[in-house]
Amino acid sequence: MSGNERSSGVSLKITGGQLLDGHGVETSNIALLIRGGRIAATGEAARHAEADQTFNADGCFITPGFVDLYCNLREPGNGQKGNIASETRAAAKGGFTTVCASPETSPVNDSRAVTHLIRDAAVTDSPIRVLPVGALTRGLEGEMLSDMAGLTAAGCIAVGNGSRGVRNARILRRCMAYAQTFGLTIMFRPENQSLAADGYAHDGLVTSRLGLLGIPEVAETASVMEMLLLAEETGVRLHLSQLSCGRSVEMIADARRRGIAVTADVAMHQLVFTEDALAGFDSRFHLRPPLRSEADRKALVAGVREGVIDAIVSQHLPHDSAAKQAPLPATEPGLSSIESVLSLGLSLVKRGELALSDLVRGLTSGPASVIGRVASIGHDDIADLCVFDPKAHWTPDDQSLISAGRHAPVIGQALAGVVRLTLVEGQEAWVSA
Amino acid sequence: MIANAASPNHLQLTRDGQLRHFLTLDGLGRDLLTDILDTADSFIEVGERRIKKVPLLRGRTVVNLFFESSTRTRSTFELAAKRLSADVLNLDINTSATSKGESLSDTLLNLEAMASDMFVVRHAQSGAPHFIAESVTPGVAIINAGDGRHAHPTQAMLDMLTIRQHKGAFEGLKVAIVGDVLHSRVARSQIRALNELGAEQIRIIAPGTLLPRDVESLGCTVEYDMARGMKDLDVVIMLRLQKERMEGALLPSEREFYRLYGLSQDKLALAHPECIVMHPGPINRGVEIESSVADGPQSVILNQVTNGIAIRMAVMSMAMGGQVAERQQKLTELTERGQA
Numbered sequence: 001m002s003g004n005e006r007s008s009g010v011s012l013k014i015t016g017g018q019l020l021d022g023h024g025v026e027t028s029n030i031a032l033l034i035r036g037g038r039i040a041a042t043g044e045a046a047r048h049a050e051a052d053q054t055f056n057a058d059g060c061f062i063t064p065g066f067v068d069l070y071c072n073l074r075e076p077g078n079g080q081k082g083n084i085a086s087e088t089r090a091a092a093k094g095g096f097t098t099v100c101a102s103p104e105t106s107p108v109n110d111s112r113a114v115t116h117l118i119r120d121a122a123v124t125d126s127p128i129r130v131l132p133v134g135a136l137t138r139g140l141e142g143e144m145l146s147d148m149a150g151l152t153a154a155g156c157i158a159v160g161n162g163s164r165g166v167r168n169a170r171i172l173r174r175c176m177a178y179a180q181t182f183g184l185t186i187m188f189r190p191e192n193q194s195l196a197a198d199g200y201a202h203d204g205l206v207t208s209r210l211g212l213l214g215i216p217e218v219a220e221t222a223s224v225m226e227m228l229l230l231a232e233e234t235g236v237r238l239h240l241s242q243l244s245c246g247r248s249v250e251m252i253a254d255a256r257r258r259g260i261a262v263t264a265d266v267a268m269h270q271l272v273f274t275e276d277a278l279a280g281f282d283s284r285f286h287l288r289p290p291l292r293s294e295a296d297r298k299a300l301v302a303g304v305r306e307g308v309i310d311a312i313v314s315q316h317l318p319h320d321s322a323a324k325q326a327p328l329p330a331t332e333p334g335l336s337s338i339e340s341v342l343s344l345g346l347s348l349v350k351r352g353e354l355a356l357s358d359l360v361r362g363l364t365s366g367p368a369s370v371i372g373r374v375a376s377i378g379h380d381d382i383a384d385l386c387v388f389d390p391k392a393h394w395t396p397d398d399q400s401l402i403s404a405g406r407h408a409p410v411i412g413q414a415l416a417g418v419v420r421l422t423l424v425e426g427q428e429a430w431v432s433a
Numbered sequence: 434m435i436a437n438a439a440s441p442n443h444l445q446l447t448r449d450g451q452l453r454h455f456l457t458l459d460g461l462g463r464d465l466l467t468d469i470l471d472t473a474d475s476f477i478e479v480g481e482r483r484i485k486k487v488p489l490l491r492g493r494t495v496v497n498l499f500f501e502s503s504t505r506t507r508s509t510f511e512l513a514a515k516r517l518s519a520d521v522l523n524l525d526i527n528t529s530a531t532s533k534g535e536s537l538s539d540t541l542l543n544l545e546a547m548a549s550d551m552f553v554v555r556h557a558q559s560g561a562p563h564f565i566a567e568s569v570t571p572g573v574a575i576i577n578a579g580d581g582r583h584a585h586p587t588q589a590m591l592d593m594l595t596i597r598q599h600k601g602a603f604e605g606l607k608v609a610i611v612g613d614v615l616h617s618r619v620a621r622s623q624i625r626a627l628n629e630l631g632a633e634q635i636r637i638i639a640p641g642t643l644l645p646r647d648v649e650s651l652g653c654t655v656e657y658d659m660a661r662g663m664k665d666l667d668v669v670i671m672l673r674l675q676k677e678r679m680e681g682a683l684l685p686s687e688r689e690f691y692r693l694y695g696l697s698q699d700k701l702a703l704a705h706p707e708c709i710v711m712h713p714g715p716i717n718r719g720v721e722i723e724s725s726v727a728d729g730p731q732s733v734i735l736n737q738v739t740n741g742i743a744i745r746m747a748v749m750s751m752a753m754g755g756q757v758a759e760r761q762q763k764l765t766e767l768t769e770r771g772q773a
Contacts, residue, residue: 208645209459211559211582211621216646280444281560325538325568327561329581 010052011035012426017057017387022064022365022375024357029062034383037425042379057387060420063360064375065097065128065384067367069187069265070241071316071338073099073130074404075121076114077106082318082404084118087338088126090403092430094314094339095363095386095419097128100187100371103135104162110135110146115154127429128422129384131157131371133187136175142166145175149182157371160187160241163288163333167193169226176234185237185371190223190248191289200329202244202290206275213329215290217245224248228255231262239370240264242315244289246299253308263370264308266300267315268341269409271348273297283324283331284407287315301348305358311367312345312359314338318405336405339396343415346390350416383426392418444566448762451755454566454575455748457584458625466629470594472747473740479516480742489750490519493550497523499578500556505714505738506578506588510553513745522549537561538568545570551753552576559583559618572760574752576745582618588713589622591744593630595737596668599709603630607705609662610653611638611694612672612721615645615683619713620672628652638662638694642683659694666704670711671696674721687720697723701731709733 014032031046032039041049068091074082091099101118103109109118115132122130134151136159138144148159159179166172179186196219201207203214224240228251231238240252243266252264269287274294277285285291303309317334324331337344345363348354368375377385393414398406422430442460447453450465458466479485495514499507502525514521526540544552551574554562559581566575579585593603600606608627614620614637627635635653637644648655656662663669678684696710710722710732718724727734 203646205647205650208647209621209651211580211584211618211645213582214646281563283564322536322538326536327556327558327564327580329558329560330537 009427011040013046013049013051013054014057014062014387015047015054017060017062019377020061020063020356020360021377022361022368024355024361026357029057032062032377034423034426037383037427039377039379039381039383055387055421057420059391060387060389062377063386063388064364064368064377065386065422065424066095066341066363067311067371067373067375068096068099068314068316068338069239069311069367069370070102070313071099072102072104072318074318075105076117080320080404081323083125084121084130085125086402086404087316087318088122088128088130089430090401091316091338092127092422093402093419095342095388095422096338097384097386097422097424097429098131098368098373099128100131100133100157102162103133103160104140104164108135108140109133109156110138110140110151112147112150112154115151115156119155127427128424133157134159136161136186136188137166137171140164142168142171145178148179148184152182152184158185158187158239161189163189165191165193165223169230172226173230173234176230176236180234180236183237185239187239187241188227189242189289190220190227190240192219192223195219195222200286200288200290200333201278202275202292204275204293206278210278210281212278217247217292217296220245220289221247221251224251228252228260228262232258232260235261238262242267242289242313243300243309244270244292244296246296249299249303249308256308263310264303265311265313265367265370266304266309267337268312268344269315269335269337271297271301271304271312271354272344273409278328281328283326283328284335284409286328286331286333287335288333301353304362305354309362310370312341312362313367314341316403318403319407320404321406324407335409336401336403336407337409339401339403340408340410340415342388342419343394343417344409346417347415383423385421385423386419387421388417388419390417392416394418444563447755447759449758451758452748452751453755453759454562455586455752456562456566456575456577458586458589458622458629461629463629463631466590466593466626469590469744469747469751470597472751473590473594473743476743476746477740479746480739485516486518487516488518490514490517490753493519493753494548495519495521495551495553495749496544496547496549497521497553498526498544498555499524500526500554500561501579503555503579506555509738509741510578510745513742513749516742517746517750519551537564541565541568545573549573551749553578555579557581572756574756576748576752579618582616582621584622585618586622587741587745587748588619589626590748591737591740592623592670592711592713593626594740594744595711595733596709598736598740599733600667603627603632606632606667607634607636607665608632608668608670609636609638609656609666610670610672611659611662611696613643613674613678614639614648614672615643616675617672621651623670624651624653636662640684640694643678659700660703663700663703666708668709668711669696669701669704671716671721673713673715674717691720695721695723696726698726701726711737714738
C-alpha cells in the first residue's frame with residue numbers, strides 16, 4: 001500500500017446519507033469529494049465539483065474508517081487460521097480501515113525481521129492499513145525485554161503482550177521503565193496467570209452449574225491494579241486491552257482522576273454477550289478473558305458510554321474449524337469477530353444501551369487517539385471512510401464470511417448493518433452493492 | 434435481537450418431550466424424572482428373575498465409550514444393556530486412540546462407521562457428551578455416564594430411586610451432600626434432581642475451598658459446620674475425596690478433613706434416627722466415612738449399586754424409544770408429503 005499509488009487515480013464523489021464524525025456530530029451529507037487520497041471538498045463546494053465516479057449513500061451513515069486496536073491477522077503463521085490477505089479483507093468488509101496486528105504470530109513479532117515481513121505482506125496483500133504491535137518481551141515469554149527501540153524503528157506503533165501474561169512483576173516494571181524511555185505505549189491484556197490457572201470460563205453461575213473451570217474476576221482486577229500502580233510509578237503510557245470486569249472500569253476511572261496516563265479498550269462481544277452464552281457448551285464463546293456476568297456487561301457498556309473505555313476492539317482471533325470442534329475445555333479460545341463488530345454494535349444502539357455517537361467514537365476517534373492518529377471527516381483529511389446502511393441485513397454463514405475463521409458470534413441469523421463502502425486513502429478497500 | 438445461546442434441551446428431548454439423549458438433568462421436568470424412576474422400578478423385577486432379560490434393545494448395538502476409566506459405572510451399563518438384549522462393545526479410549534493424537538471427532542467418525550445405535554460416554558471434560566450428541570448422525574442416542582465436573586445424571590437418578598425406596602416420597606425430606614462439591618459431577622446432578630422432585634431442604638456441607646462459586650444459585654444452602662448440618666437429616670450423601678486435593682492447597686490434610694467432615698457414628702447420631710447414608714462410591718474408608726457407618730444398618734450404599742442397573746436400563750430403553758419414535762414420525766411426515 002504505497003502512498004503514491006493511493007494518491008494517484010480517480011476522484012470520487014459521495015452524495016447523500018448522514019455524516020457522523022468521530023465525536024458523533026451528525027450532519028446531512030450534501031456531498032464529499034475525494035481526490036488524491038484526501039477529502040478535497042465538502043458540502044456545496046463538493047456538490048458542484050466534477051468527479052470521475054459517484055457513490056450514492058442515501059440511507060447510509062458515512063463515518064471515519066474504523067480503527068481496531070487488537071486483532072490477529074495470523075501472519076506469519078502456518079496459514080490454516082488465516083493470513084493477512086484473508087483477514088484484512090474481512091476487516092475491510094467490517095468497515096475497518098486501520099488494524100493493529102497483535103504480536104502473537106508464529107514466530108512472535110519480537111524482531112525487526114518479523115515486523116518487516118508483516119509490513120511487506122500488508123503492502124502486497126492488504127486493502128487496509130496494517131499497524132504492527134511489537135512484543136513486549138522476547139518471544140512473549142515474559143522473561144527478557146524485546147528490542148523495543150528497534151521494533152519501533154521498523155514500524156511497530158506500540159508494544160504488547162498479546163494474550164499472554166507476564167508472571168514476574170519485576171520484569172513488568174522494567175518493561176515499563178524501558179518503554180517509557182522511548183515514549184512507547186504498552187498495550188496490555190491484564191491477567192494474573194496464577195489466579196486464572198487452568199480456567200476457561202467466568203467463575204460464576206454458569207461455571208458452577210456446568211462444572212467448568214472458572215477464571216475469577218480477581219484474575220483481571222488484581223492485574224489491572226498492579227499495572228496501574230506500576231504505570232503510575234514508571235510514567236509509561238499504558239493501554240489496558242480487552243477488559244471483561246466492571247471493577248476494572250472503576251479502577252481505571254479512579255486512576256485517571258489521579259492523572260495516570262491510562263487508556264482502555266473492550267471487545268465488542270463483551271458488550272453484547274454474557275456467561276450465559278456458554279449454557280449449551282458453545283465452544284465459539286470459549287474466550288479469553290471469558291464472558292462475564294450481566295452486571296459486568298452493563299458496567300463495560302457504561303464505561304464506553306462515559307468514555308472511561310476509549311475504544312471498542314474486535315479481538316478477532318480466527319481459527320481453523322478443528323480448533324473449535326471438540327468438547328469445550330479442549331477447544332481454543334477466540335471468536336472470528338471482525339466482520340460482525342458493526343452489527344453487534346448496532347444491536348446495542350437498537351436496545352438503547354449505547355448512542356450511535358458512542359458506538360462511532362469507540363470505533364473511530366477513540367482508538368485513533370490511543371495510537372496518536374486522527375479519525376475525522378473534514379477538508380484535507382485523509383479519506384479513510386466507512387459507509388454503512390444501518391437497515392440492510394446480512395446473514396453470517398459459510399458463504400458470507402470472508403475470514404478463514406467461521407466461528408462468528410452470530411451464525412445463520414440475520415443481522416442489521418451492512419458496510420457498503422470502505423475507503424482507505426480514497427481507494428476502495430471494500431464495496432458492496 | 435441477538436440472544437445468548439439457548440439451553441441444551443432441544444438436544445436431549447424430542448418435539449413431544451421424550452428423551453432422545455440423556456445428557457443432563459437440567460431442564461427435565463418432574464414428570465419425566467418420575468417416569469424414569471417408575472420405569473426403573475419395573476426393571477428391578479427383571480433383575481430378580483432367573484433369566485434376567487427383556488428384548489427391548491434386541492438387535493441394537495450399544496458402545497460403551499469410556500474416555501476415563503471406571504469399573505463400576507461401565508459394568509453396570511454393560512449389564513443393563515445386556516439385560517435389554519443389546520449387543521455391547523466396550524471401548525476404553527483413554528488407552529488407545531486419543532493417546533495417539535486422534536481427535537474426538539475423528540474417533541467418532543470411525544465408531545459411527547460400525548453402525549452403532551447408542552453411545553454411553555464417560556469423559557474427563559465437561560460438555561463432551563453434548564459435543565458428541567451435536568456431532569453424531571441422527572438416530573444415535575447418547576447417554577452421559579459422567580463428564581468432567583458437569584453431570585452424572587444416571588448416578589443421580591439411581592440415588593433418587595434409592596431415596597424413594599426408603600423414604601416413599603421427596604416432599605418434606607431434608608438431604609445433605611457432604612464433601613468435595615466443587616469437583617463433583619454427581620453432586621451437581623443430585624442437587625438438580627432433588628430440587629425438581631421437591632425435597633424440602635438441600636444442604637451442602639463442606640469447607641469454602643471445596644464449594645463452587647455462588648453454589649446457592651444451584652438451589653441449596655451451605656453449612657460449614659457438620660454438626661449443625663446433620664441436625665434432623667433424612668438422607669446424608671457423602672462424596673468421594675480425591676487424594677490430590679491436598680496438593681492444590683484446597684485442604685491441609687486427610688486427618689483434618691476427616692475430623693471436620695468425615696461421617697462418623699457420632700456425627701450420624703445427630704441426624705434423624707432413620708437417616709439413610711449414601712455414597713456414589715468408590716468409598717475411601719477413614720477419609721470421608723467411618724467403616725462402621727459404611728457397613729452399618731443405616732447405609733444403603735449397596736442398594737445404590739443394584740438400583741444403578743435398573744436406572745440405566747430405564748434410561749437406555751427410553752432414549753432408544755425416543756429415537757425410534759422420532760424416526761417414525763419423520764418417515765410419516767415424508768410419506769404424507771409424498772402423497773400430498
